[in-house]
Amino acid sequence: MPATVRALTALVPLLLLPACASDASPAADAVLAVALPADPGCLDPQQTGQLAALDVSRSLVDTLTDQDPETGEIVPWLAQEFKASPDGKSFSFVLREGVTFSDGTPLDSDAVKATFDRLIKFPANGAPAYLRGYQGTDVADARRFTVTFDAPNAQFLQATSGAGFGILSPKTATADPAERCRGGFVGSGPFVLDHYTANQEIVIKRREGYAWPSSLAEHEGEAKIAEARFVFVPEAGARTGALASGQVHVAQNIQAADRARFEGGGFRLLTKAVPGLVPPLSLNHAGVLGDQRLRAALLVGVDRQALVDTVLGPQFKPATSVLSSTTPFYADRSDLLRHDPDRAKKLLDEAGWKPGPDGIRTKDGKALKLVWLIPAPTPPVNELVQQQLRTLGIDVELRAVPPAKYVEQQQKGEFDMTAVAVTRADPDVLRNIFATKGANLWRLPPSDLDSFLDAQAEATDDTARKEAVDKAVTWILEHADTVPLYENALVHAVSAKVDGLGLDASTRLSLHDVALS
Amino acid sequence: MSRSPDRTAVPRYLAGRLLQAAVVVWAAFTVVFAIQRLVPGDPVELMLSGRNGFEAVPPEDVARVRAELGFDRPIIVQYLDAAVSALRGDFGTSIQTGRPVAAMIAEALPATLELGLTALALSVVAGIVLAVAANLPRGGAARALPGLAVSLPSFLVGLVLIQLFALRWPLLPSLGGSGLPGLVLPACTLAIPGAALVGQVLGRSLAETLREPYCETLRATGASRTRVVLGHGLRNAAIPAVTVAGVLTGGLIGGAVVVETVFSRQGIGRIVQFAVSTQDLPVVQGVVVVAAAGFAGVNLAIDLLYPVLDPRTVRRPAQRVRTVKA
Numbered sequence A: 001m002p003a004t005v006r007a008l009t010a011l012v013p014l015l016l017l018p019a020c021a022s023d024a025s026p027a028a029d030a031v032l033a034v035a036l037p038a039d040p041g042c043l044d045p046q047q048t049g050q051l052a053a054l055d056v057s058r059s060l061v062d063t064l065t066d067q068d069p070e071t072g073e074i075v076p077w078l079a080q081e082f083k084a085s086p087d088g089k090s091f092s093f094v095l096r097e098g099v100t101f102s103d104g105t106p107l108d109s110d111a112v113k114a115t116f117d118r119l120i121k122f123p124a125n126g127a128p129a130y131l132r133g134y135q136g137t138d139v140a141d142a143r144r145f146t147v148t149f150d151a152p153n154a155q156f157l158q159a160t161s162g163a164g165f166g167i168l169s170p171k172t173a174t175a176d177p178a179e180r181c182r183g184g185f186v187g188s189g190p191f192v193l194d195h196y197t198a199n200q201e202i203v204i205k206r207r208e209g210y211a212w213p214s215s216l217a218e219h220e221g222e223a224k225i226a227e228a229r230f231v232f233v234p235e236a237g238a239r240t241g242a243l244a245s246g247q248v249h250v251a252q253n254i255q256a257a258d259r260a261r262f263e264g265g266g267f268r269l270l271t272k273a274v275p276g277l278v279p280p281l282s283l284n285h286a287g288v289l290g291d292q293r294l295r296a297a298l299l300v301g302v303d304r305q306a307l308v309d310t311v312l313g314p315q316f317k318p319a320t321s322v323l324s325s326t327t328p329f330y331a332d333r334s335d336l337l338r339h340d341p342d343r344a345k346k347l348l349d350e351a352g353w354k355p356g357p358d359g360i361r362t363k364d365g366k367a368l369k370l371v372w373l374i375p376a377p378t379p380p381v382n383e384l385v386q387q388q389l390r391t392l393g394i395d396v397e398l399r400a401v402p403p404a405k406y407v408e409q410q411q412k413g414e415f416d417m418t419a420v421a422v423t424r425a426d427p428d429v430l431r432n433i434f435a436t437k438g439a440n441l442w443r444l445p446p447s448d449l450d451s452f453l454d455a456q457a458e459a460t461d462d463t464a465r466k467e468a469v470d471k472a473v474t475w476i477l478e479h480a481d482t483v484p485l486y487e488n489a490l491v492h493a494v495s496a497k498v499d500g501l502g503l504d505a506s507t508r509l510s511l512h513d514v515a516l517s
Numbered sequence B: 001m002s003r004s005p006d007r008t009a010v011p012r013y014l015a016g017r018l019l020q021a022a023v024v025v026w027a028a029f030t031v032v033f034a035i036q037r038l039v040p041g042d043p044v045e046l047m048l049s050g051r052n053g054f055e056a057v058p059p060e061d062v063a064r065v066r067a068e069l070g071f072d073r074p075i076i077v078q079y080l081d082a083a084v085s086a087l088r089g090d091f092g093t094s095i096q097t098g099r100p101v102a103a104m105i106a107e108a109l110p111a112t113l114e115l116g117l118t119a120l121a122l123s124v125v126a127g128i129v130l131a132v133a134a135n136l137p138r139g140g141a142a143r144a145l146p147g148l149a150v151s152l153p154s155f156l157v158g159l160v161l162i163q164l165f166a167l168r169w170p171l172l173p174s175l176g177g178s179g180l181p182g183l184v185l186p187a188c189t190l191a192i193p194g195a196a197l198v199g200q201v202l203g204r205s206l207a208e209t210l211r212e213p214y215c216e217t218l219r220a221t222g223a224s225r226t227r228v229v230l231g232h233g234l235r236n237a238a239i240p241a242v243t244v245a246g247v248l249t250g251g252l253i254g255g256a257v258v259v260e261t262v263f264s265r266q267g268i269g270r271i272v273q274f275a276v277s278t279q280d281l282p283v284v285q286g287v288v289v290v291a292a293a294g295f296a297g298v299n300l301a302i303d304l305l306y307p308v309l310d311p312r313t314v315r316r317p318a319q320r321v322r323t324v325k326a
Helices: A003-023 A051-057 A109-119 A127-131 A177-181 A238-242 A292-301 A302-310 A339-348 A381-389 A403-412 A429-434 A448-460 A463-480 B003-037 B042-051 B059-067 B075-087 B101-135 B140-150 B154-168 B180-208 B212-221 B226-264 B268-277 B279-309 B319-325
Strands: A030-034 A066-068 A075-077 A081-084 A090-095 A134-139 A144-149 A191-198 A200-207 A225-232 A267-273 A279-284 A361-363 A367-373 A397-402 A482-484 A489-494
Touching: A030 A051, A030 A238, A051 A225, A075 A081, A090 A109, A090 B180, A109 A127, A109 A144, A134 A292, A177 A225, A200 A463, A238 A292, A238 B154, A279 A292, A292 A381, A292 A482, A302 A381, A361 B101, A367 A403, A381 A397, A397 A403, A397 B003, A397 B180, A403 B042, A429 A448, A429 A463, A448 A463, B003 B075, B042 B059, B101 B140, B101 B180, B101 B226, B101 B268, B101 B279, B140 B180, B154 B180, B154 B226, B226 B268, B226 B279, B268 B279
Parallel strands: A030 A225, A367 A397
Antiparallel strands: A066 A075, A081 A090, A090 A144, A134 A144, A191 A200, A200 A225, A267 A489, A279 A482
């Protein structure tokens, strides 16, 4: 018996070995381990805009431009020069010299043309949608080319900074889309794909000889870590556990309750306010919310500060506009979003909704009930909004449905409210969501808003664009077409051993400058 | 001329069981096909919009991809095509990942088999220990344990084990991806409900057996209770427990969905969970057929095990279980 116990005790260090192996290796062979919340299923940045996929593919591809996360400014990367034509319809670029794809072929104007010619043929949501109106790429020489659109396109330069516009080897353009999803695409990034095991992990390795990082990079030359390993850990508790026990260096999407334990004590939080359209109540104008007074009551009836204080945590902020404060051309419109329950009640009274015996307002014998369509599971913040609206006499049904049903019911307009937010550091997200020519899920009537949205898209200078964006935002809020709730924030927890980990302007992980100690 | 009934009984029995297994697999295939088509939602639209945060997709793009994947054909054509291909072991390609379903399953199956077989072995061993303990003097606690264990949700058990053995005492990894150390916690989590079930059924059967006259006789000859339980009762009480172990195999596949998610393991459970939530029909279809075939195979094996445990079942296979208590 004691012999067995001794044998088992001897086994314990062996069991511990795998967890410690990465700590013992010198920094140049360092392996960064990241716990992602989901297996993205598809890695091709042209085919998927999923955050987990782009966190990986961002390191595999380079883009013509980069966007400064602080200022929103578009800066050189593969393109050392770029210029919009005076009419805003065409954009000329000059590529830097000496860039090659990981298959050894040169990254030249033809490769850019092949990349964009293929991108426009993918289904038009996500990155391909940003190329709408694409007429073609004229190649002047190996380093000079011009991209032309059928209308002025103010958002295009920002689009060229996103991973979805990463430049791919011409061979990739003819590759099978399913094969590309599995990682069968070739970029020029600081890392190359080693392997992708479904539901298990993605491993990327340093590209030897890489020498063309973004102009925002802290160091020239190849990546400092040898390898990055992304493991898929769907369970939030398991993600924090893996980080706390040293199995990974970075754990993504940390829940509010777990954040405090990663502030200090060998860890830190990496947080960033997400740019783009803030999470709102998106309102269906075809139903009972066709009444503007009712929509306006929702707009001032929600206590945004309470959402942040009680549920979301200090990394989040109350919405002060339709756009988040980290979006270029944002302006503070909190004057239109002030919490005012008395005014909300007055608006509801005016609209004919009178308090009923059970506190729920009624009109012509009908109770004021709103269906909030939610892709399951329901986030806690939705329940708080429901409670807040209940005090105004509005009965909100939280209808959490599986993703399959969510997409279908949203398309059919079977909802009063839903929440559609868009992550992108460009105000053109307003046009994607509110233009009546698009999907128009909210059944908005055509209005001046359309012309403001077109004007910001076609503006050829920043002043004109700013003016158009301001007009659009003001129109949306004055007509209470949507109810902005809070500014979203990414909250990752990072081991103190990790240095130089950044988030790009679209909040994707940027690994080129990462070092491990 | 007279033939011995024993000689035709066994092959006929075998053929019957094989046919039954085939019907189970075909029925599973057909029911899943029907259910997937009856529930609302368009898998293609879901794939395209899901990849971009549920952003709306232009209808013409959806239609084009639907046609590329063959979803615009009449439903009966799709069914026959899927059925014929499945017979050849070709379950088509996943809508979400574009990979051949057979390859996805082949890649994930070893991990799930490793987990499932370990858990099954643990269940049986722990179940026997529980059952024996419950029938020994002062076995009261062991009698209460299965009822408690079977009511613990695996999800909770898994998280508690991670808290204890990966965080408080960092002995084992909480990400169960790699090697033997990574297998311990998930297999234990998955084994707990099965162990409780085997323990309960075997315990009751054992208690019943011990009341049989021959056991009384053994005790009267001076054999200790422990010796009667281990030496004689266990084998005679085993048949219901073996039946339960067969049913357990089905439960393991369901349990794998939860356990593989909690411990971030790759495997069939993860594949099926993602495929169901995204209506990835070919994948669901493929996994169900493989699972049904596995389940039918295990139960066939168990049917063949009965005669070993109780020779009376060979003589009259049709009444195999009932004859035990007669």
